[in-house]
Amino acid sequence: MELSLLTRKSEVEWWIEPHGGMRVPGILYATESLVKDMDEKVHEQVTNVAKLPGIERASYAMPDAHWGYGFPIGGVAAFDAERGGVVSAGGVGFDISCGVRLLGTGLRVDDIEPIKKRVAEELSRSVPAGVGSVGRLHLDSVEMDAMLAGGARWAVESGYGSAPDLERIEEHGCMAGAKPQEVSDHAKNRQRDEMGTLGSGNHYLEVQQVVKVFDTAVADVFQLREGDVVISIHCGSRGLGHQIGTDFLKRMTLAASTYGIDLPDRELASAPIDSPLGQAYLGAMRAAINCALANRQIITHLVRRAFAGIAPRAELKLLYDVSHNTCKVETHDVSGRTKRLFVHRKGATRALGPGHPDLPPAFAAIGQPVLIGGTMGTASYVLVGTKEGLTRSFGSSCHGAGRSMSRHAAVKKWRGREVIDELAARGILVRSPSPRGVAEEAPGAYKDVTAVVDAADEAGLSRKVARLEPLVCVKG
Amino acid sequence: MWKGTLTHVPVGIRNIWEHFAHGADIGVRGIGATKEAAFEQSALALTGVVTDPTMVRPNVAISIACESPTDDLLLVDWLNALVYEMATRRMLFSAFTVSITGTQLRATAWGEPVDRTRHEPAVEVKGATYTALRVTHEPDGRWLAQCVVDV
Numbered sequence: 001m002e003l004s005l006l007t008r009k010s011e012v013e014w015w016i017e018p019h020g021g022m023r024v025p026g027i028l029y030a031t032e033s034l035v036k037d038m039d040e041k042v043h044e045q046v047t048n049v050a051k052l053p054g055i056e057r058a059s060y061a062m063p064d065a066h067w068g069y070g071f072p073i074g075g076v077a078a079f080d081a082e083r084g085g086v087v088s089a090g091g092v093g094f095d096i097s098c099g100v101r102l103l104g105t106g107l108r109v110d111d112i113e114p115i116k117k118r119v120a121e122e123l124s125r126s127v128p129a130g131v132g133s134v135g136r137l138h139l140d141s142v143e144m145d146a147m148l149a150g151g152a153r154w155a156v157e158s159g160y161g162s163a164p165d166l167e168r169i170e171e172h173g174c175m176a177g178a179k180p181q182e183v184s185d186h187a188k189n190r191q192r193d194e195m196g197t198l199g200s201g202n203h204y205l206e207v208q209q210v211v212k213v214f215d216t217a218v219a220d221v222f223q224l225r226e227g228d229v230v231i232s233i234h235c236g237s238r239g240l241g242h243q244i245g246t247d248f249l250k251r252m253t254l255a256a257s258t259y260g261i262d263l264p265d266r267e268l269a270s271a272p273i274d275s276p277l278g279q280a281y282l283g284a285m286r287a288a289i290n291c292a293l294a295n296r297q298i299i300t301h302l303v304r305r306a307f308a309g310i311a312p313r314a315e316l317k318l319l320y321d322v323s324h325n326t327c328k329v330e331t332h333d334v335s336g337r338t339k340r341l342f343v344h345r346k347g348a349t350r351a352l353g354p355g356h357p358d359l360p361p362a363f364a365a366i367g368q369p370v371l372i373g374g375t376m377g378t379a380s381y382v383l384v385g386t387k388e389g390l391t392r393s394f395g396s397s398c399h400g401a402g403r404s405m406s407r408h409a410a411v412k413k414w415r416g417r418e419v420i421d422e423l424a425a426r427g428i429l430v431r432s433p434s435p436r437g438v439a440e441e442a443p444g445a446y447k448d449v450t451a452v453v454d455a456a457d458e459a460g461l462s463r464k465v466a467r468l469e470p471l472v473c474v475k476g
Numbered sequence: 477m478w479k480g481t482l483t484h485v486p487v488g489i490r491n492i493w494e495h496f497a498h499g500a501d502i503g504v505r506g507i508g509a510t511k512e513a514a515f516e517q518s519a520l521a522l523t524g525v526v527t528d529p530t531m532v533r534p535n536v537a538i539s540i541a542c543e544s545p546t547d548d549l550l551l552v553d554w555l556n557a558l559v560y561e562m563a564t565r566r567m568l569f570s571a572f573t574v575s576i577t578g579t580q581l582r583a584t585a586w587g588e589p590v591d592r593t594r595h596e597p598a599v600e601v602k603g604a605t606y607t608a609l610r611v612t613h614e615p616d617g618r619w620l621a622q623c624v625v626d627v
Contacts, residue, residue, distance in 0.1 A: 039499060067499040069605050069626070094602040094626045131526060131597030132566045132590030190563050200599045201627050239563050242602040242626075246556050249606070250549065266606040406497035407599070407627070436598035476600070 001038040012063075012459040016043065021264075022050040028061040029393065029459040034451060037404070041067035042074075048264040049077050053272075054085020056334050056341055060393050062348050063455035064402040064447070069093065070267030073347035076396040078332065079273065080339055086261065086270035087278045089252050089285075091344035093325045094245035096285055097292030098203075098236030100371040101169075101321035102382065103300065105307070105314045107229040109209045112471060116429060118310055119207060120472045124431035126306040127205055127299055129198035130476035131434070137195045137298065144188050147195070148180035148240075151290030152321075155297035161304075161318075165297065167360045169321040170350065173297070175290050179283025183240065184247050187284075190239030191291060196298035200437060200476030202400075203235040204373075205303065207472035208380060214464040218366050218384050222319055224466045231316065232380060232468070233299050234373045236325070237292035244288050248281045273342055282327070289326060296321060319382075320369040322349050324399045332394055343394050351397040351462045353387035370462040372453055373400045376430055376473040377423055377443030381453045383462035397462040401449035410445040411436060419443075423473075432475040441475060489618050493521035496608070498624045503608055504555070505622035511547070511611065514619035515554055516572040519585070522555055522604075523569055525625060526562075527595040532570035534586030543580045547611035551621050554581055555604035559625075562601070566590050602626040 006014040006028065014035055016026030026046035028035060042065050049071055050059035056078045065074030070090030079085030112119065128135055139147060147154045152173030153166055166173035198205055210228045213219045224230070237244075252269035255277055256262075261270055271278040300318065307314045327344045334341075352359055352368040359368055367385035374380040378401070389395050405413070416435025419442045423430050432438050450467075457464045489509040496503035502525055506517025523529045538561055542553040554574070562568060569587030590597060607624040614620055 041499075069607055069624075073500060094605075130592065131595075131600050132592055134566070186560055190560065192564075200597075243560070246559075246603040249603075250544075250552070253549075253606070254545070266609075403500045406499065407502050408495050408497050411598075433592050434596050434598050436596055440598055 001035055001040055001043050003032070003035065005043055012455055016047055018050065022047060024050050024055050024058045026050050026061070027058040028065065029455065029461060030063040031451065031455045034063055034455055037447070038065060039067040042072045045070065045072040046075065048268060049075060051264050052086055052088070052268065052270060053261065054079040054083040056080055056339065060396065062396065062398040064398040064400055064452045066402045068346060070265050070269065071344065071346040073402065074398065075346045076344065076348045076393055078341040078343040078394050080341055081273035085273050085342060087273050087281055087327055087342055088268055088270040088344060089245060089248035089281055090267040090269045091346055092285055092327050093346050094242045095236040096241035096244060096288035096325050097323040098325050099292060099296065099321060099323035100232060100234045100373050101296050101300065102319040102371050103231040103316045104223055104319055105229045105231060105316055107311060107314050109227050109229060111311065112207065112229050115310055116471060120429040120431050122306045122310055123205060123303065123472065124474045126302045127198055127474060128196065129474060130200050130432065130437065133197050134193045135196040139192055139195060144192065145180040147294050148183060148287035148290050149178050150174055151293040152297040155294040160298045160301035165318045168318040169293060170323055173293055175286045177283065178286040178290050180287050182280045182283040183244060183287050187240045187243035187247065190243050194238040195295060196302060197238060198299065198476050199235050199238055202441060203476060204376065205299070205474040206232045206470045208232055208468040208470050210466050211469045212467040214466065218465045221362065221366050222369055222382065222465060224382065230468060231303060232373065233296055235295060235299065237288040238295060240291045241288040244284045248284065251277060285327060289323060292323060293321065320371065322371050324349060332390065345396055347399050348396045349399045350395060351385035351389050352395050353385045353389055355387070370397050372398060372449065374449040375401060375443040375446045376441065376470055376475065377428065378449055380468040381449065381464060382466040382468065383453065383456065384465050385462055386460055388460045389462060392459065393461055398452050398456045401446040401452055403445055404447045405445040407440040410442050411439050414439045414442040428470050428473060430473045430475065437475060491517050493517040493524065495521060495524065498607065501624050501627050503622060503624045505620065508619050511619045512574040512576055514621035515551060515574045518551065518555065518621045519558055519569065519572045522558055522601065522625065525601055525627060526597045526599060527568060529570045531595055532568045533588045534571040535588045536567070537584050537586050540583045540585060541581065545579055548609045550579065550581055551611050552604045552606065552609065552623060555623070555625065558585060559601050559603055561585065568595060599627045
């Protein structure tokens with residue numbers, strides 16, 4: 001991105017001054033280097049979001065922002081229903097509530113090394129992944145609606161996990177306001193056999209080691225020590241969320257003019273929050289959030305069962321579960337007034353600071369764990385939410401590294417088998433049914449996650465707590 | 477393989493498909509002598525995101541119908557209908573016939589169930605998007621149908 005398009009406010013804050021129909025400024029949080037690497041489309045998309053009705057404060061881009069659909073991936077925007085604000089299917093995206101959860105194991109690296117190969121085989125056997133995979137659970141219509149209304153709470157009640165897990169999930173494991181009746185038959189059909197499946201693309205299940213602790217006090221609360229083994233699960237609402245995104249993108253695009261909404265880009269498909277279509281989308285989108293929470297909960301159960309057979313001493317406790325692609329109703333201060341806003345996070349992580357009322361008791365004094373996924377060959381990070389993040393980005397932070405190379409280019413540059421062998425030589429065991437999929441996800445196809453996390457830390461969006469590196473990676 | 481409904485087909489235009497780059501995802505493009513042929517080629521490009529279409533045997537036929545007010549939205553609907561059939565039937569498709577009348581599309585797609593060993597499927601397609609969406613009749617007579625798909 002051309003720096004001349006921006007006003008530099010600090011080392012890590014850049015503004016797009018309001019112009020041409022923008023109702024608020026655009027604000028990018030990133031280092032100069034990251035901004036230069038961003039596609040010009042990010043500038044265009046941040047600008048377009050700033051033109052939507054009822055937007056408050058600013059249209060934000062996180063340090064990992066890249067070209068998305070309507071909203072940039074890494075985009076955050078909040079809307080006020082009382083000012084004609086909108087809800088946007090494009091602002092949430094296709095993989096609704098795609099997210100990451102992190103489990104402690106109680107194991108140390110020395111415990112896992114002798115059984116690492118067996119762990120890799122057992123996890124890849126236990127958790128269905130990739131194109132054509134089928135979950136071990138088939139939902140009939142009644143069970144489907146119960147799952148969409150209940151989320152991870154439904155999963156726990158169905159025998160997948162235990163009640164303490166729910167305290168460590170956003171919304172306590174169940175997104176209120178879900179309306180299964182607003183979810184199309186097509187969406188439900190796509191999900192019927194996909195519960196407890198990982199998916200493909202950038203989704204993964206990893207066994208990781210804590211290699212560096214940056215903040216000992218917070219890491220102690222998160223129960224993370226250098227040398228500890230943890231498990232990370234990255235996936236979303238699977239076919240159901242994808243279909244809801246598809247369904248409402250079209251409905252909102254066709255209806256926008258009837259609501260008097262001038263869409264600068266069709267992918268910004270929106271409807272007034274208080275309109276029937278806006279309410280229908282919110283009900284369906286919340287059902288998809290519950291689907292994602294239930295899916296990650298079932299996968300957690302499958303992982304626990306796998307570990308029980310290999311390492312009975314392991315105790316897999318959920319540290320936290322975060323979602324990336326959501327629209328949530330939250331209370332924020334805007335110009336001295338407390339407002340109820342609809343906060344869209346597209347490829348961005350909620351990052352609540354200490355003292356926030358939505359935090360579980362364990363994190364009330366220090367803030368929310370912010371889980372940042374990396375690649376199978378680099379690193380992931382645990383950060384913690386900050387108080388200043390609330391005023392800077394509605395309590396939001398980055399979500400990952402973001403691609404630096406297209407899938408097409410990655411397949412031309414790497415062969416999956418070579419990537420797997422190279423990582424094995426570094427002690428990272430990759431299991432995937434698709435060598436081409438591994439090539440598309442090669443570590444070199446992604447930006448430097450450390451640079452992204454450092455920028456989020458410097459901007460005060462969240463603070464670094466620990467760095468994690470992979471030992472085993474299961475991909476679709 | 478196509479059976480377009482037009483009676484006049486421009487001479488010398490090859491029906492082809494290709495991918496184009498998009499930061500996180502991938503673009504699918506069909507080019508053909510007719511709009512229908514371009515739609516058929518875009519479907520092959522969609523399969524090409526997942527696997528090599530020449531590895532997919534056209535053993536089983538399914539019917540697809542969709543309707544949209546404009547050509548470009550019809551393309552998105554067509555590709556999303558295929559995404560739905562791929563996901564729910566766990567199939568891949570390699571041959572298509574498309575006919576378009578006004579705002580309505582009718583098609584047959586031939587394929588087979590996913591064989592993870594033979595197809596080595598790389599990635600699921602989540603949905604067709606409106607990004608880089610175009611259905612155009614080019615000055616040289618070719619029809620072009622393209623968009624980015626989210627994977």
